[in-house]
Amino acid sequence: MIRFNQVNKTYPGGFVALNNVNFSLAAGEMAFLTGHSGAGKSTLLKLMSLMEKPTSGTVHINGVDLSKVTYKQIPFIRRGIGMIFQNHNLLMDRTVFDNVALPLVIEGFSHKETKKRVEAALEKVHLSSKLRCFPHMLSGGEQQRVGIARALVNKPPILLADEPTGNLDPKLSLEIIKLFEEFNDLGVAVLIATHDLGLIARLKYRTLTLKQGAMINDGLMEGLQGVHDDA
Numbered sequence: 135m136i137r138f139n140q141v142n143k144t145y146p147g148g149f150v151a152l153n154n155v156n157f158s159l160a161a162g163e164m165a166f167l168t169g170h171s172g173a174g175k176s177t178l179l180k181l182m183s184l185m186e187k188p189t190s191g192t193v194h195i196n197g198v199d200l201s202k203v204t205y206k207q208i209p210f211i212r213r214g215i216g217m218i219f220q221n222h223n224l225l226m227d228r229t230v231f232d233n234v235a236l237p238l239v240i241e242g243f244s245h246k247e248t249k250k251r252v253e254a255a256l257e258k259v260h261l262s263s264k265l266r267c268f269p270h271m272l273s274g275g276e277q278q279r280v281g282i283a284r285a286l287v288n289k290p291p292i293l294l295a296d297e298p299t300g301n302l303d304p305k306l307s308l309e310i311i312k313l314f315e316e317f318n319d320l321g322v323a324v325l326i327a328t329h330d331l332g333l334i335a336r337l338k339y340r341t342l343t344l345k346q347g348a349m350i351n352d353g354l355m356e357g358l359q360g361v362h363d364d365a
């Protein structure tokens with residue numbers, strides 16, 4: 135589903151953001167990605183979504199070697215990945231329905247099919263009653279759930295989340311993770327980049343840890359000391 139093989143990323147200017155990263159995430163797996171600020175978490179997510187290219191090494195997503203993807207094919211590859219961000223990037227002048235419908239409108243789905251899918255996605259994130267609301271009428275946790283519905287409305291097999299609980303209190307954070315678990319139970323592979331060591335410690339999922347661009351841990355976290363030392 136996701137496979138990194140000897141991946142290096144050096145940004146123009148010479149900064150080494152990723153150093154020989156190897157890992158894979160199978161279909162239906164769920165894992166955390168953590169590490170200090172600047173460790174390379176966002177860079178790793180950007181390589182998967184074709185926002186950046188590796189300097190060397192290969193990245194496979196849904197069986198496709200991304201180095202072989204042409205410019206024209208990029209939108210098709212991206213459709214296989216749902217992305218969720220800390221600030222959820224909702225369109226504030228559009229309703230909840232329109233925000234969630236956006237990926238389907240871009241893909242050219244009929245109005246009838248769009249309505250069916252948007253209603254189903256909003257039901258999954260428990261927001262059916264808020265369909266006609268504008269984002270400013272919702273709480274932070276509800277806005278994040280709209281972002282999740284939008285990311286998953288076209289049923290991608292992979293979900294990538296970059297600090298999805300960054301602005302939320304512990305209770306709401308857990309609710310968001312529970313939603314991810316529900317999608318994971320349906321077979322979606324989920325990778326969650328987070329600084330939230332409390333969340334990681336409570337949930338006992340596989341945890342990939344980056345330190346200065348190198349993958350220093352891959353597995354359940356036992357002791358978390360040292361990971362965020364150089365933050």
Ligand SMILES: Nc1ncnc2c1ncn2[C@@H]1O[C@H](COP(=O)(O)OP(=O)(O)OP(=O)(O)O)[C@@H](O)[C@H]1O
Pocket residue numbers: 145146147149150151169170171172173174175176177178
């Ligand atoms: N476009 C760029 N050009 C040059 N350097 C960059 C670029 N993007 C990121 N970097 C550098 O690469 C390093 C890794 O950045 P990255 O955003 O992947 O870290 P991160 O682990 O996501 O950090 P944070 O938790 O603070 O978001 C940082 O030192 C950053 O300054």
